[in-house]
Amino acid sequence: MESIKAFIRAADAILEFEESFAPTANNQSAYSLEVQQAELKSLWAEVKSEYKLCLPKVDASDTKTVEDIKLKYTNSYHSYVCCAALMGEHMHNLTGFNQSPSSNSTIIQPERLQQTAEPVRYSLNLPPCDTEIFHGDVLQWPSFRDLFAAIYGNNSRLSPVEKLFHLNQKTRGEAKAIVSKAPLTNDGFALAWNNLLCRYENKRVLVNTQLNLLFKLPHISTESEAELRNLQREINSCISALQIHGINIDSWDALFTYLCSIRLPDYTLSLWEQSLDSDSEIPKWVELDKFLTKRVKTLERVSNLKGESITQPKVQSAVGEGRTPTLQSRTVSKPINSHHVKTNSLKCKLCSSQAHILKSCQRFIEMQPNARLNAVRKLHVCLNCLSDTHEVKDCKSMFNCAKCKQRHHTMIHRDQSEEIAQSPASTDPTEISTKSHMASIKAKVSNVPTSQSMLLGTAMVTICHNENTFTVRALIDSGSEGTFITSSLQKRLNLTSRKVSARVSGLNNTVSGRVQTVCSITIGSPRNKGLKLEAEALVLPKLTGLLPSRSINPSIVKRLPNIPLADNNFHTSQKVDLLIGGDIYPKIILNGVKSKIFGSLIAQRTVFGWILTGSVPSEETKNKPTYVTYFNEVSLDNQLSKFQELEEIPKKPFFTVEEQYCDRLYSKTTIRNSEARYIVSLPFKVIPAETTFGASRHIALKQKRKKWKHSQQNVQVNDLVVVRAKNLPPNEWRLGRITKIYPGMDQRVRVVDIKTQRGLICKPITKNVILPNQC
Template sequence: ALVNKNESLTNVQRFYYLKSALKGEAAHLLNSLEVTDANYNIAWNLLKERYENRKLIISTHIKSIFELPLVLKDSHKSLRSLIDNFNKHLRSLKNLELPTDKWDILLIYILVNKLDTTSKHEWEKSSVNNSDLPSLADLLKFLVDRCQILENMSGDDLSKQLLHKRSTMNHLAINNSTITKCPYCKGDHMLFRCSEFLKLSVPNRWNEVKKLKLCTNCFRSNHFNNECRGSYCRKCNRNHNTVLHNNSNDRSQADSTSSTAPKENPTLRRDTQEFRTQSQTHLVANTTETIITTHSFCPEKYVVLSTATINIKGEMGKLVSCRALLDSGSQSNFITAELVQKLGLTGSKINMEVSGVDKSTTNINKRVTTEISSLFNNFRHELGFLVLRDITGNVPINNIAIDNLKLPHDINLADHEFHISRKVDVLLGAGIFWNLLRIGQIKLSNHNAMLQKTVLGWVFAGSINCNTNDEVQALHSSNVDVQDQLEKFWSIEECEAQRDFTNEEIYCESHFTSTFKRDSNGRFVVRLPMRDN
């Protein structure tokens, strides 16, 4: 509006500003208009005719206020989201010159009923002694203050969790650590931090560990090497401490001088990391055989799969636009690993096998949960997705000519570029597919295709005539490399590397081990550690 009223600009300049500010359906509406002085007013009137529906805009904002999600958990994040969304729609109604300042009683009732039980109780308690009716400003101030309180409390809870975690670590030290001093120089430090020990050559370090009868992995004396559950070498992933790592020549020499050093063994054993390293050595020869059959083929009809452009929520609440394939024949929803990384989603590790056509199987090792939403309305839905590297090839296989389809210009296409061969980021399965459909179909003449109305927009579906002279299909038959399957298994089972403790944490562990005792009730009693200053 500011650009439109700026008298220093020409209509051509205004038109350029207008087109640069549009995207999606609105931009598509003006694609046929050239940037000229005369066309600016035509473009402006087209947009006003399409989108300046005051009644619909007001109804949409009021409906959004009534349909604000319930706050199910006493959380500052949920409350802030409720406040922000409520204020957004209320400001829009004020800008439309509606008397929202007279709606306090109604808006308070709606907003309070969206709160969790604890927040409702606190609100009633804060206003019970007030004989006057509370205002909307009072409620919003109460909610902002409550968000601040909950946020401060969540910080305290985090500190308690960290304290509990460290306390648990100290309790475990009773069973796992009986040596608090260096067994090599008798100093007050661990062996892997001993400067005298680190001055030795790697073969001599192996010999010293053998003389001291220590585990070559964690440097403790209460178990054998093949029973150790500690972390492995960070350089080669073998079952020894990182300070004992050496190149292949020195390592062979060390292996010959130490019976406790790990040896190559092709059989499966508990030492999963060692087996993984060996499998990488012994399975190198297992190459993948691929048979490729290529031939020209042109079917009379080409079936177009239904796609839609949707918004998907990232880790920090940011919405990212992506392309979704609608598949009523899939029991699960899928998402590409590339999009998961872009969204910053962490997810959870799983071990699942998904079967497809001709009983072909794919192993899945990650699952994420996030929210999808429509570009054209308030539809939102939380879904679980299985993570794949690639869902399918480009859809469609080749670009499709749509000049003779005679698509209506007054509808919102779910995917404006459904005819362009592009990758798919998300697959929406049968669990959500039927909930997306709405009443409404448009048959396209001279084609076995139609437009189906959904909450994501109108999707193109069906088959069209094949106008290409030559289409190439490549059929691949592949024997899966055993090494790939093993790597997927290890990615599920692999534990995180153990981190190094600080000097203060080591002191706390030592202090606990040396001062704890049990009282007459069986409880642990330990002296509080105090700093020197």
């Protein structure tokens, strides 16, 4: 059984690696990808080794356990393939082939070309590759520089003027402006390339990025092997990147060990301190790296011994038709480590074939999106990853639809024209009621005949941040009181934000959203490099839907007046990441209006170019008549809140007439006499002519004697007392003499100063014993 536990532990490591790597894949550098690629290969080698050891030791008659182990191996193999493919794709986009990162002159080097051309002649027939368009981002410059040098710069079949032409095609923004200054001649290529090197060959920015990642590593509060492994991996990646950039880090051990030590949990930190041989010597990073490796392995073994039972697996019965039981092989606190394994073999539920899964089924691929969606619902599989082991509400996949970013698979994505059921046109709305575990939704669907499609003013603007410019699509709305930005764009640009509390209201004064953060941005124009507009942008998860709501025939652009448009793709339905409101609207509007374009469009001149607003005739649109859907979603949380509010005790107290009378009487008649006693009037409904309370004086005197048991005589200066002490027996209490008394408002002495052999102390008289015989 130990071999089976070792195999499950190795397979779980692959799954945890995929879960931690996938969300941060786009932010990794080429050097960190190389380090993580080596670690992934070692993890997979361990999985294969443990699989070969444990499979022969399992009893062949126990087919259930054998199938579980095989499926566990298949799942880990899929995770390994996904991670390896994702790493390879990003490394292909980031790294070059022949150009050295330290080159700072023209890339045409015949002697290097001869050295590198010979191996290529005998290489495999690889698919063609091309470099991405360079927009002026300093962090993307090394990859663009090396790729362009390998594909175009060192290509002997291209003349310099052809290389300059390709360089113009592969640059945008500020980089495009730098290249455009060079003449389109053979001599212009060397001039343009050297100008780009002078502007973007910024080693300092690349190093600062790695240092920023190093100093912002998260602190670990729990003894988790996954978090310790991630911390160790991030530090090693930064060290490797700094070495590749030529930074001498031989004397940086103190820095690396300190930054890592302050982020370790308490118990691991104490173990690290105990493992050091010397208390005065500065430890090496190599020592801490080895310690973390051993610590991670120890935590893995301990967690498996205490939290895993493979001899008696717990089988969970599935709920619902078409569900299969699952084997729970491990119990951990993180939701990403739920490790459920199907007991049946890999099988397509659509065609009952064991050669592929559902998303690889040829029959499923040939279906239309609506038919695929119906098949998915009928087969009771996950709408997001098409797996039959869970539902979409329990899906752990980090990936969504590639087209609309919603929580469903790309293969079942439907266009807006397909989202409404194909039913005959009817003027009577059809009411649909859908209930789920989270909300109650009511929808009314109407066939609204539309003859026009509306255009709102959109523009391509630039956002300047850290000396870099980013091009985004913005909606210009003079009816908005402020400027808004999507949270996805704010995180992508790493804009600094601060906490606020505001509500966003729309039509009918309804609250459409709540703003919790705001960030400062600098808006620029691609057509005016000197324009800088400062704005405070409120952050929202989503601003609008796709604009325009329906794509328009691109041929409309050819019939427009010859004017520079602010958004050349205004006819394509796309998302908007920035909304420019009335706070900076007056600063962007220029003189110039063109009306009656196609009879209904208006063109307005701005600093970004001309924006188009108005309706477009139906013959210019691509879609069929639009179905308008009105959704009314009532959250289950809101329903429970309303139910609880009905049962809540009113916050404002309600008094009866008699209680109000008592309150007024108490406020008017309550006084305090010279003895610091309160006199309160009794609230009689009807005051009798003769009031008799009986003999109550003796009762009050008894209560007073019971409350004050001390002597009625005040203590005096020079009285002898014995100071009580709870931690000492009475025969060891100290003797003292009163040196000062503190009478109160009633002239009673309750606190005194006592001089003892050890000094002067202040004590209440209840903590002392007054001696009867005094000198």
